[in-house]
Amino acid sequence: MSRTLAALASFLVIASIASVIAQSPVQAPPKTPTGFSQASAEAAARFEQIMIDTPTPANARKWLAALTEEPHVAGTPQEKKVADYVRDRLTEFGLDVEMVKYDVFLNHPRRVSLTMIEPTREELSLVEDVYPQDKDSTSRGQFPAFHGYGASGHVSGQLVYVNYGSPADHESLKAMGISVEGKIVLVRYGGPFRGLKVKEAEERGAIGVIIYSDPADDGYMKGEVYPDGPMRPPSAIQRGSVQYLSIQPGDPSTPGGVPSIDGAPRITRDQMKNVPNIPSLPIAYREAEKLLRNLGGPRVPDAWQGGLPFAYHIGPGGAAVEMSVLMDEGLKPIYNVIATIKGTTDQVVVAGNHRDAWTPGAVDPNSGTAAMLETARALGAAVKAGWKPKRTIILGSWDAEEYGLVGSTEWAEANAAMLTDKAVAYLNVDVAVTGRDFSASGVPSLRDTVREVAAMVPEPIQGGTVGAAWEQRLRSTWAAAAPVNLDGDNAEFELQLGRLGSGSDYTAFVNFLGVPSTDIGFSGSYGVYHSVYDNFRWMSLYGDPEFLYHQAAARVMGLLIMRVASADVAPLRFTGYAQAITDDLNDLRTDVLRRARTASATPFLPDFSTIVSALAQFKTASIAADAASVSVATGGDAGAAARMSAALTQVERAFLDRQGLPGRPWFRHQIIGPGLTTGYAPWPYPGVREAVEKRDTAMFEAERTKVVEAIERATAQLQRAAAVK
């Protein structure tokens, strides 16, 4: 359900204009790849060439057409068919494949309706327009509008419009003297993850939630609409999960890190803490317009105005609706397809992509699946050509990601001990392609490897390499925004990976297990997210007509897997990690000082100094560890390399705390986590950040202690690595 790429799209349009004027040379990557000796690098080169040569646009196109033949929502027979298809392809490519089934709690809509009852009675549409030129828009087998994990219910009432439905939006509403209690909240998509919109409304006493797609966010204000362009047309509906993603993902019937294996203890729906209790529905802007035009009450603050052609009002009054949602819910089977290439050591690298989709899912997620199949085909070819990876490669084709990262989470929970012990990295791809702009998020220790492989892949249309185009774009953004110091001493641009939030399958790996993770893709203008128009026609006309970026994505993923699997020493680097998390802390400290400047009463000015000190020691240790790791990779024996790999691999684990984050113990990473109230967007230092949000001194002190201890554990682990000989 990757939303990051979609959110990046419009931003990148601007950035790409800026890049025209920012042509300073890109830093050359180091000659010997991270973690490799020169000899190993030379030996690997032949197989890496196979990864460059093997993936083809034609194959990616073929896989995508097959994968998106029908809508394939998790728990449906159609999705089982797609699982079988993927299993068969991976088997053909020569990999060891197994199908792993879990029974997990899911819902499908049985009956949904939404009727405007004031000022006039009109039933609103919960299905999308059919375009004759688009076979997939005929909605064959397509569910109508509903929310994954949405509650059943029948409610009617006045509407109140609350912008994106964030806590800040609700606070603004409260400051205006308007309550949502007993009302149905109308919010637009964007900002927080949709489940957290429902959570916020429910906690404030709303009886139902309608979420619509505003044309200002991904409709006509961002470009030509489907079927004439890539953006959201008036009838398109954004389906999606309303799980409380930042509290806990995975099967809600087996919380607390328990895998949904046979015989697992289960809780009932009313015991679940991470799903809503009030009904919600997604609607299209053509339907939302009917409601918004009639809303009374005060005019919205400027920032709440969307792209419909009239002045928005907040309500209540003027418009009321009746909503009726009846769900078919219970345990349903989901299928992860797991393919393995055995390595020569006992470490593993996992790469994954989800397969289930709300609709045909040509973008989300099957552009990733198509690319991943090409990656797998090339890996098979390399093995046939004699390649022997040092680390075992596990490819996961996850199911039920859309409901709440369910397939990957249950698998990671089921394999927690093995992964904790052996996993060097988890490499994710969700949406692989909506356009041309490469981006990568991940833990900072994988930055160098991602950068090195991106620099090896040709940029299909603009020329140069994917890595060069990526760095150039980030550099332009940095140049326009980074502070200027008139007294000189200005920081140089340094490429960093985007920070991981949540919303895709890396979550269980990094946040629950402390496995270093990345997430990559190519983005562009994409407005049909989670609608029936996210289909093969869209991709063929707007997303990647020549499938060149699918090929590029397959290459990047494949090289990344190969490098992590083949390196003499696990290719994790920590000086950049120290810099990145120091930057993150400084951003938080800056935010605190800024808030203090505007504070109404006593400013909340907590003391970060113990974290600052801990980071300084972490930095010192990281320099030593990186130096030792280079020395072992280039001059050490296999035993030293194995010890170094094991030591480096455990650094990320050291950031975990068994208590987890406040109120969400499943999230154990103390430095990386999704925002409690954002879901998608990252909150570095999530516990400390939550305390800042809540101005809670006791929480701050407790969370600061956990952070300092986590950094100290990581520092100690780096020192152990530095001592490896």
Next chain:
Amino acid sequence: MSRTLAALASFLVIASIASVIAQSPVQAPPKTPTGFSQASAEAAARFEQIMIDTPTPANARKWLAALTEEPHVAGTPQEKKVADYVRDRLTEFGLDVEMVKYDVFLNHPRRVSLTMIEPTREELSLVEDVYPQDKDSTSRGQFPAFHGYGASGHVSGQLVYVNYGSPADHESLKAMGISVEGKIVLVRYGGPFRGLKVKEAEERGAIGVIIYSDPADDGYMKGEVYPDGPMRPPSAIQRGSVQYLSIQPGDPSTPGGVPSIDGAPRITRDQMKNVPNIPSLPIAYREAEKLLRNLGGPRVPDAWQGGLPFAYHIGPGGAAVEMSVLMDEGLKPIYNVIATIKGTTDQVVVAGNHRDAWTPGAVDPNSGTAAMLETARALGAAVKAGWKPKRTIILGSWDAEEYGLVGSTEWAEANAAMLTDKAVAYLNVDVAVTGRDFSASGVPSLRDTVREVAAMVPEPIQGGTVGAAWEQRLRSTWAAAAPVNLDGDNAEFELQLGRLGSGSDYTAFVNFLGVPSTDIGFSGSYGVYHSVYDNFRWMSLYGDPEFLYHQAAARVMGLLIMRVASADVAPLRFTGYAQAITDDLNDLRTDVLRRARTASATPFLPDFSTIVSALAQFKTASIAADAASVSVATGGDAGAAARMSAALTQVERAFLDRQGLPGRPWFRHQIIGPGLTTGYAPWPYPGVREAVEKRDTAMFEAERTKVVEAIERATAQLQRAAAVK
């Protein structure tokens, strides 16, 4: 034609929300007013109380109703009637009044038409809708859409949409490979002054320009539209001048600082350098929509999308128009009404407001005129009560401001010698009221006095004082935006006046003559700028229904006039001046470094160090001068006070350079000026800034020298002031 206030309006809506959470106490103003001895301050207090007590909302309402009875465009008999009305009122108030007539070059529309000729033929409307509930919307005597100083012409051609029509927009267009040569350019209002949109299009080979008001900028996306709200309805047209305001304002037939007195040498229209040669017309968004919907070509960059409900395209192709503009142009009479209150010394203070309007002009400018009449009435009352100002007060009711600041410019040019010698300040009000948010722009030397008087005037609705609300709002904005230094040593908030650009009558005073100037007003949601709906009904329903802010504006202006007129020593302070222009220089230096970071080729990194050094000396001198001025005011005799006043008054003059700015010699101030390509928006250090924009090293060095010399002259003048005994 003040646009600053309108542009501030939506910004201030946000700022006012922020202000709710920013309640830190406002710094108390000093007890003894700037420039006064304690005894003089006590003596002045009685008369200042008259200025607080005299203005009434009822009178302001009455004056506004009378002033806006009819549209009163400069050069029409209706405007002469309004001039007579103002003269009669000022006479009634006991002031010495004269009517000063100039014959100046003006145009009125004789025949205008605009026809869409592709894809279908349709004549577009150039008049506004009539609303039965609004008598003034019947357009009695109202000109149809036209541009002041717009050229006559008959052209037809394909349209190209170029966003706001700024140089940067045209450069983006060029980068997309689209030319405007031989095309008719369609641009929206906002950004650069409208005349500079036409200038840019003309220089790039366009044959005509259509400027429309986009609903994203001041229509429904900013609030409810007229007649149900304050924002721009679909048929409303923004008239206005297309003079090349940043090149030279005033009567285009007498350029070069020559006043348009009888017998003045005149040039013909084709000799004029500051008016367009291609025809242009303003249109409403209802009409623009018909063109934009049909435009072909590529989709616009995101930032070019406006608020009409479809994806905008650039063209050319899809839509073509025929435009026909026939102007009645030539010398026409304009009338400044000049009222005087004699002072006891030979210094003068000028306060002014324009009177002519494109339409009834209840906001622009007659809210200012109504307030000014109440100020004048209170000044008359104070004189009757025995008040004797030290400085002669001149009140100017200017004509033909809308065409290009014509009345004030010609008067200032005619009185240049007197003003250069004697004028302590020029205090402007254009639009006095569109809402509740006070703002003030001006030279930094007048900051303390403006702040002191704003703190004396009650805030009519929100409570407290106008000054407190103003400071609070600026503080919130600062808190949200000012950089944070994590190592401590963070700057405190310091109130500064907004910088003067151009677009109102202070221009001749500050930029041509070096007279310290201010411009004040209260702003809010205002979308009917220069349309027929800028009328009495609008003001009574949306702008200031109780006329309380007209009263407040009258009080602020009156107290400002009184303080400048009565102070023992001219109330000009220079330490804040040094800080403000150092900030401005640092902003420019930051911008240069930021541009260098994104530069494609050789970065343009000019050397500002001689300016930095000159400013350091200016700062030192300013501290000494301010101290000496306090000492003379509180302990000096009348002779010393007069010498100090004369010395301080000449500091601003020292910033003038007889060469003026590059290509625009009439603009003589080296530190303050309107942007060459912005018109309204200020460019501090305008010559140096232009060199930076053009990456012109020779120009930079020449302009830097002029700036350094200007600062050195000002420093020397401050040293002279510091030596006064």
